[in-house]
Amino acid sequence: MNQKQIKIVKYLALFLLAIFVIFTLFPIYWTFNTSFKTMGEVNNIPPTFIPKNPTVRPYVAIFGKKMATKAIMSSFIISVSSTILSVIIGSLAGYAFARWPNRAGGDNLSFWILSIRMFPPVAAVLPIFFIFNLFALTDTYISLIITYLIFNLPLAVWLMMMFFGDVPVELEQASYVDGYTPLRTFLKVTLPLVKPGLVSVTILCWIFSWNEFLFAYVLVGSRVKTFPLIFPALAVGSTNYWNQVCALAVLVIIPPIVLFIILRKYMVRGLSLGVVKG
Amino acid sequence: MGKKKDDLVVVKNSTPFLLVLPALVVLVSIVGYPMFWSLFYSLHNYNPIAGAAQFIGGGNYKWLWTLPRWYNSLRHLAYYLFVAVFAEMALAIALALILHEYIKNKTLQIILMVILIIPMMLAPSVVGILWRFIFSPFGGAINAIIEGLFHRPPINWLGEKYALTSVLIADIWEWTSLPLMIIFSGRMSLPESVYEAARVDGAKPGMILTRITIPMLKELIAIAFILRFIDCYKFIDKVTVMTAGGPGEASEVPSFLAYLIGIKQFNIGQATAMSWMIALGAVAVITLFMRFMKQVLAASKLH
Numbered sequence: 001m002n003q004k005q006i007k008i009v010k011y012l013a014l015f016l017l018a019i020f021v022i023f024t025l026f027p028i029y030w031t032f033n034t035s036f037k038t039m040g041e042v043n044n045i046p047p048t049f050i051p052k053n054p055t056v057r058p059y060v061a062i063f064g065k066k067m068a069t070k071a072i073m074s075s076f077i078i079s080v081s082s083t084i085l086s087v088i089i090g091s092l093a094g095y096a097f098a099r100w101p102n103r104a105g106g107d108n109l110s111f112w113i114l115s116i117r118m119f120p121p122v123a124a125v126l127p128i129f130f131i132f133n134l135f136a137l138t139d140t141y142i143s144l145i146i147t148y149l150i151f152n153l154p155l156a157v158w159l160m161m162m163f164f165g166d167v168p169v170e171l172e173q174a175s176y177v178d179g180y181t182p183l184r185t186f187l188k189v190t191l192p193l194v195k196p197g198l199v200s201v202t203i204l205c206w207i208f209s210w211n212e213f214l215f216a217y218v219l220v221g222s223r224v225k226t227f228p229l230i231f232p233a234l235a236v237g238s239t240n241y242w243n244q245v246c247a248l249a250v251l252v253i254i255p256p257i258v259l260f261i262i263l264r265k266y267m268v269r270g271l272s273l274g275v276v277k278g
Numbered sequence: 279m280g281k282k283k284d285d286l287v288v289v290k291n292s293t294p295f296l297l298v299l300p301a302l303v304v305l306v307s308i309v310g311y312p313m314f315w316s317l318f319y320s321l322h323n324y325n326p327i328a329g330a331a332q333f334i335g336g337g338n339y340k341w342l343w344t345l346p347r348w349y350n351s352l353r354h355l356a357y358y359l360f361v362a363v364f365a366e367m368a369l370a371i372a373l374a375l376i377l378h379e380y381i382k383n384k385t386l387q388i389i390l391m392v393i394l395i396i397p398m399m400l401a402p403s404v405v406g407i408l409w410r411f412i413f414s415p416f417g418g419a420i421n422a423i424i425e426g427l428f429h430r431p432p433i434n435w436l437g438e439k440y441a442l443t444s445v446l447i448a449d450i451w452e453w454t455s456l457p458l459m460i461i462f463s464g465r466m467s468l469p470e471s472v473y474e475a476a477r478v479d480g481a482k483p484g485m486i487l488t489r490i491t492i493p494m495l496k497e498l499i500a501i502a503f504i505l506r507f508i509d510c511y512k513f514i515d516k517v518t519v520m521t522a523g524g525p526g527e528a529s530e531v532p533s534f535l536a537y538l539i540g541i542k543q544f545n546i547g548q549a550t551a552m553s554w555m556i557a558l559g560a561v562a563v564i565t566l567f568m569r570f571m572k573q574v575l576a577a578s579k580l581h
Contacts, residue, residue: 013379014376017373017380020373024396024397026419027412027451030408030412030419045422046426047419092298092300092301093300096295100293105302109302111568111572114568114571115564118564119309119560120512120557120560121512121514122512122536123556123557123560126536127313128308153304153305157301182289210401211404213402214518228403231404231407231519232403246411249407249408252404253396253401253404256400257399260395264388264392268459271398272456272460272501273505273571
């Protein structure tokens with residue numbers, strides 16, 4: 001290739017990148033755009049690309065809707081509880097797998113746990129629905145808190161195993177030589193060293209449970225509602241309050257995005273199941 | 279190397295397993311037991327509304343493989359997997375390398391990464407609803423753009439012909455960044471000295487790409503590919519929210535069909551048989567994934 005061809009390739013490449021960035025940004029921009037429109041303007045054909053009379057009424061309306069605020073609260077309670085459980089149980093197992101792989105059950109067990117993460121949810125959700133029904137557990141917080149462990153716990157075990165594995169064994173050996181007990185070593189030496197890992201696992205588990213739709217759709221819905229459930233409800237019917245739907249979307253996407261920006265480095269590792277060292 | 283770590287005898291022999299036990303108990307009771315339950319009822323004719331379960335052996339499985347609707351959903355899935363996964367991987371590889379090669383400004387690189395990651399952080403139901411809105415045949419943004427730029431009549435995106443494709447576009451939008459980030463991080467970690475040596479030897483850019491970059495990233499590309507493949511294979515939420523399998527059966531995929539038959543019609547025997555077929559398909563792919571995973575982890579332990 002001569003210089004001219006190299007330049008052409010470069011511009012084509014940058015053009016592709018630009019197109020994709022626009023493609024990514026457009027729906028997000030459209031959500032913001034619509035969330036500040038009046039209903040009259042939303043129904044305009046053709047739609048307007050900048051709100052003519054920007055208004056915050058859709059946001060006010062969402063905060064005034066008990067369904068929406070209650071759903072956000074429920075989502076919060078469920079996702080936080082499930083995350084705490086996953087991180088505690090997952091850290092214990094992850095530590096054992098990292099330090100004593102053979103005595104903890106071996107590679108096969110840790111890989112089996114990881115494989116659950118990738119299992120089709122529909123295969124689990126059917127039996128779980130009927131089993132929970134038997135115990136009158138459907139439509140409760142606890143049903144979702146438990147069920148979310150299906151995908152959060154494998155993630156927590158596996159990632160904590162990776163993060164604990166990065167801590168040099170020599171540090172722990174030194175602490176044993178100093179007369180620390182295994183528990184004290186774990187709490188005082190190892191745990192502080194995996195703090196970034198712990199934070200990223202917590203956030204990832206939280207985002208997944210915060211966003212989860214299928215299990216919530218099947219297991220709860222009348223008394224207990226999480227926020228992903230009320231979107232279809234808001235957007236169905238004779239009157240589509242798209243401006244309110246978009247306002248709510250803006251509100252619920254802000255927390256995960258902010259957390260992600262802050263913790264970007266560790267999160268990439270988590271999302272790739274630890275393959276990438278970020 | 280596992281052996282060496284196990285030699286660190288400071289805890290009782292049983293302690294490591296006791297630490298794993300809580301996780302194991304939870305997973306066996308919320309995954310193992312339900313799967314066993316579902317295997318049991320897949321061999322029965324069972325609808326709790328109609329009455330008690332009746333053992334019918336492989337009847338549900340036989341029924342399934344004669345059902346045109348099932349084959350239809352498999353065809354949709356095949357189309358979805360083929361187009362979505364390949365589009366996402368092709369875009370991800372190209373964009374990751376472009377981002378590394380041509381965007382030298384670190385701040386700009388980070389800003390672009392953050393933008394690309396936003397779709398992944400959204401709830402799938404939000405993604406579904408937003409795209410339904412954008413694809414709306416009347417006053418939807420996409421049709422407005424098509425009309426404005428190309429003066430073409432509006433397209434019924436969520437109609438029979440394009441429903442599945444519309445879901446697919448939403449998927450590409452949501453998930454291309456995951457393989458992109460994996461491959462980008464992999465490219466960042468490749469030693470620059472290899473590239474310098476290649477350049478000194480007068481290697482052409484095309485050769486550097488096909489002889490060095492791609493081969494060195496192949497395990498990561500494989501992992502990203504399988505991650506996307508398995509996610510697309512089991513996906514259900516966007517279909518539920520955007521099209522509900524419709525119009526008619528035009529965008530039905532196996533997972534959604536199993537959900538319909540099980541949760542909506544309470545035909546538990548048939549639905550569990552379906553979900554077992556889906557699960558078995560997943561096991562094959564997951565096994566493959568684990569093989570690559572072991573390779574990558576073994577390689578990363580070497581340095």
